[in-house]
Amino acid sequence: MNAVSLDLARLRRSCAHCSLRQLCLPGGIDAGALAQLEQLVRRTRPVRRGERLYRIGERLNAVYVASAGAFKTVSVSESGEEQLQGFHLPGELMGLDGLGEGVHRCEAEALVDANVCEVPLEQLSTVALQLPGLHQQLLRVIGQSLDRDHDHAGLLVRRQANERIALFLHGLGERYARIGEDPYRFRLPMSREDIARYLGLALETVSRGLTRLQEDGVISARGRLVEIADPKELARLAHGGDGGEPAQRGRL
Amino acid sequence: MNAVSLDLARLRRSCAHCSLRQLCLPGGIDAGALAQLEQLVRRTRPVRRGERLYRIGERLNAVYVASAGAFKTVSVSESGEEQLQGFHLPGELMGLDGLGEGVHRCEAEALVDANVCEVPLEQLSTVALQLPGLHQQLLRVIGQSLDRDHDHAGLLVRRQANERIALFLHGLGERYARIGEDPYRFRLPMSREDIARYLGLALETVSRGLTRLQEDGVISARGRLVEIADPKELARLAHGGDGGEPAQRGRL
């Protein structure tokens, strides 16, 4: 029991803000299982900006979580243009795309220098079948990935560009908060062009939207450094507070 | 062995075009397991147009597949407006939303009278842990759900309304083909407003887009009845064939 809690402490420290923490530390875990899990995870492989974890068409054989840095996942439409499927901050799972066909539909590219943990899928499945609770936790993490996709779709159906941009910044702040970073002051790891493709806008529109937010005193942006000056107003704008309904009606 | 193949035949007939077929019929299945699976599925509960399979906030305790009819899944944004997350034809899984939190983020409403198969999640998990291969198959079906979400995002990032509409019809045709229906002639189960919210457009824009496609001889639409007169042209329009690049460059 003592050994177990030591291992637990080590795991916690090394994967402090890792989404796989939920995978690694469910109830009813014993020392042997812990050892198995520890061996499963290849830790902190450094990945340099521009490097890819996997490419489109590759068989998927692992899932990935960054412990530092940031990634984007990009797919290519039939017309040949790139489509930004998502951004991935430390602790957010990557590599589940193509779980349906067994082949990656996206490529994951590091936006800045990063560290990644890699978990071979086959071994993960094997261990999941043996560990009570781990299977459930795996489903849960996948579900969170589904949630993120729904949030993305939720961004894209907003018709006003400024609403999408505000919601994007708001959501990014929330995600930074979740990993212990300042939700009101952070450096964007992605370019305006990446943001634009993620939001389904022209990059000039993104730039103008940020400028507008700055003029209105909601944020302060110098290049990629963003400071959210008025979080409440940002949230209001993000949730369609401007443009139609009289401020706060319906819920809240 | 004889009994097994009989059961298999029965299963195939009853769930002929069901996405869960892939769950039910993996390799290495035996008679006992088959019986377990058969008991798992509550079959063909009739659901009338407008009825909901589940609501937002409910604990998720089952997944659903329609054997006939069609559904939409709708979520509500923080600003109170409804967001159309997806359409579900027969054989397409519903109910995975909220796998992350264990609580539904969407509600699933029948667009027309329908029949649904319901599979309790808890029992499914239990059986999945015992059946070699079933766990993998479960992941695969979830992956397909992820793929559909990515396709939806792919629709939404298109900037031109006509492109989204063409791609929507094209994709719908493909999905009808997959369940053995005519991909070039079908009745839309959803209203123009539903389509509009799914595509992130105004319903008038959808109506105009359909009219435009009809004027151009690509489709023939009378109310909800759609006939695709020129599938090749529709595919071209769907993949950005119009608007920029000189017809078919890059791939194809």
Next chain:
DNA sequence: CGTTAGATTGACAACTGTCAAAAGACGTGG
């Protein structure tokens, strides 16, 4: 046959995409 919900069409303003140029940030090498 009347009523109602859904769909189409028209007019107009606003937003956003496109093209183009300038300004700023960043890294490299002197």
Next chain:
DNA sequence: CCACGTCTTTTGACAGTTGTCAATCTAACG
């Protein structure tokens, strides 16, 4: 440490598309 070149970002002007408001038309249903 500064100068240079490149990439990114901002800003401007303008046209096109799309959203909004409003009226008409159609279809479904009682």
